[in-house]
Amino acid sequence: MADEFVAEGFATLLVARRADRLHVRLNRPDVRNAIDQAMVDELHLICDELEREPRILIISGSNGVFASGADIAQLRERRAADALQGINSGLFSRIARLPLPVIAALDGWALGGGAELAYAADFRIASSTVRLGNPETALGIIPAAGALWRLAELVGEPVAKEIILAGRILNAAEALAVHLVTEVHEPGALLAAAHALADRIGAQDPLATRLAKQVFHAQAGAHPRVDNEAQAILFESEAKFARMTTFLERKKKR
Template sequence: MTHNPAPTTLTIDRRADRVHVELNRPDVRNAIDQTMIDELHAVCAELELQPRILIISGANGVFASGADIAQLRERRRDDALLGINSGLFSRIAQLPMPVIAAIDGWALGGGAELAYAADFRIASTSARLGNPETALGILPAAGALWRLAELVGEPVAKEIILAGRILSAPECLAVHLVTEVHDPEDLLAAAHALADRIGAQDPLATRLAKEVFHAPRAAHPLVDNTAQSILFESEAKFTRMDAFLARRKR
């Protein structure tokens, strides 16, 4: 397939079943600027056409320090209404295959909201997550005000958003914001190990399970049964179940 021009804010490693994107603006701690947003949209377009697992990490021991404050300083009302960051993060959350955020060091503001949009968050021992937007006279409008409460509950979300609490890696693990903590040098290997486990599942079943998982409550159980009806006719179901039954007979 034809790829977009080489990105300037991302380092991309494409494999058969996954794409690893490293946020790479180390001079500004991987702050998310408009160029990075555009380049991440291009990655999403690629993964929507050719679904694969996405791993997102940051260069130089930082996930993402937030939105680029110099650009954010100049944005006005109409820019806010465009949902520049929130639109991208929603697109990432809705990718067909699971998304893994491998969080090393700071993940603040928009960087934290990018991590919240992932299906899995794993962290290094140096990870620090938080949303200090209200200290800058704005609010976290790219997902924290609703995704974070869904992930950790209202009391902890309010501490982070309204009182500026920054969570350490052990605190993130304790409130289930992340599911694994590793030494920094082991973080990417752990992300790929998780991708290996996801990749061992049937891709179509994984895609449908993710989509049904996020369906509105009122859509269940009809959407579950509809998705299952597709899988019950898939060749992979018969192949995988036959292999399971053969192993059981040994």
């Protein structure tokens, strides 16, 4: 089933809705989906909705590009006070904290802020044309919206330093080899693969998925207390009894 995208009053996004998921397409094709203040503001509105009504989020680009980075024209004019506001880092942290999983479907360029948006997702799948990296230091700044700590967690310190300090851009095969992405598809199959992944996530119990994501990202010192507290909630849920009863009945029939 192909997604039907509508603007919904957004200037930089297109949105397609299904019962269990939201598909957001970054839509500034004239500047390769560079992330500007308007896109930040509109993605915050998407977060508002998904915090109220949790669903899976798929984020993709348009015209063969995920996001070429932050909008350099705006970035050039920002000063110290803007940096201290954490404009992009605040948004990406909010996306990372969304209740249900986030899938970034990466096509073509995913650089700078576009790469940092992808690092905030729970899953990154890519097309064979993807190019991932953080060239910020070449522009006299640092990747301050998550790359300096998320990337090392994802790929390890040596590869992260190559990308951030030496300007290495990963192609699809390289990104797959270091597990920065988990799947690579031809461009025409990328969105179908994103929806297939969302189908697998959607087949799980939503409350269990939400709590698993929450506990997964809990601080190390909080374990195993937070694990046990989450399990205590699930042990009393109707879905747990229904799903386990179905499992046991199916097993009897074999």
